[in-house]
Amino acid sequence: MLDSKETQYALQEMGKMFPNATTSLIADSDYHFLLAVILSAQTTDKAVNKVTPLLFERYKYPIDMANADPKEVAEYIKTIGLYKNKAKYLVECSKMLVENFNSVVPKTHKELMSLSGVGRKTADVVLAERFGVPAFAVDTHVHRISKRLAIVPEDATVRETEKILMSKVPKEDWIKSHHRMIFWGRYQCMARAPKCETCPLLEICQEGQKRIK
DNA sequence: AACTCGGGGCA
DNA sequence: TGCCCAGAGTT
Numbered sequence: 001m002l003d004s005k006e007t008q009y010a011l012q013e014m015g016k017m018f019p020n021a022t023t024s025l026i027a028d029s030d031y032h033f034l035l036a037v038i039l040s041a042q043t044t045d046k047a048v049n050k051v052t053p054l055l056f057e058r059y060k061y062p063i064d065m066a067n068a069d070p071k072e073v074a075e076y077i078k079t080i081g082l083y084k085n086k087a088k089y090l091v092e093c094s095k096m097l098v099e100n101f102n103s104v105v106p107k108t109h110k111e112l113m114s115l116s117g118v119g120r121k122t123a124d125v126v127l128a129e130r131f132g133v134p135a136f137a138v139d140t141h142v143h144r145i146s147k148r149l150a151i152v153p154e155d156a157t158v159r160e161t162e163k164i165l166m167s168k169v170p171k172e173d174w175i176k177s178h179h180r181m182i183f184w185g186r187y188q189c190m191a192r193a194p195k196c197e198t199c200p201l202l203e204i205c206q207e208g209q210k211r212i213k
Numbered sequence: 214a215a216c217t218c219g220g221g222g223c224a
Numbered sequence: 225t226g227c228c229c230a231g232a233g234t235t
Contacts, residue, residue, distance in 0.1 A: 041231040047221060081219035119232045139230060
């Protein structure tokens with residue numbers, strides 16, 4: 001198992017390959033950022049940024065979408081995946097913001113989680129990216145990378161992985177590390193065909209050693 | 214715990 | 225062209 005020092009070394013190496021690893025979601029307000037993160041589930045920031053300009057122009061505040069027909073909202077986002085469900089989430093989420101939070105995006109994990117379409121990962125991303133609240137968002141990339149590098153046990157749950165990462169990585173590096181692992185998972189250590197042959201972390205990687213044989 | 218939504222990304 | 229996926233909700 002990688003200790004804290006080795007884990008930070010690995011993250012540092014990821015940073016060398018992806019020095020500009022960060023979110024590219026575009027939003028001009030907390031509300032719009034929340035919607036963008038909800039939309040980003042199971043797709044790319046790029047795909048989301050393609051539909052949000054018109055969507056945000058049409059629905060500026062929660063009240064503007066709270067009583068909208070999900071079918072109308074769906075028209076704005078139908079070029080991204082899972083669009084029918086997401087349209088429903090956005091409308092319901094906006095309605096809940098108006099009714100339960102005075103149209104202000106809440107800043108606690110529990111309150112965010114209570115919103116439609118907002119799960120553990122989305123709540124963590126909003127807290128970390130938008131509100132500067134320390135959180136380590138564990139998505140499938142982060143989870144997979146953590147397991148492959150043996151930062152966490154092979155059978156660790158998402159919740160356990162989050163806890164271990166928070167203990168092994170300094171709090172001020174949580175957001176940065178999240179981004180690096182996302183990029184690492186997308187361009188270097190992909191789910192199906194990781195590039196072990198050219199990987200600078202091969203020597204300390206549990207999964208890499210297994211695969212290279 | 215398994216299933217569903219779905220266009221995008223990549224082989 | 226085919227296959228899986230930068231999740232969350234439902235059953």
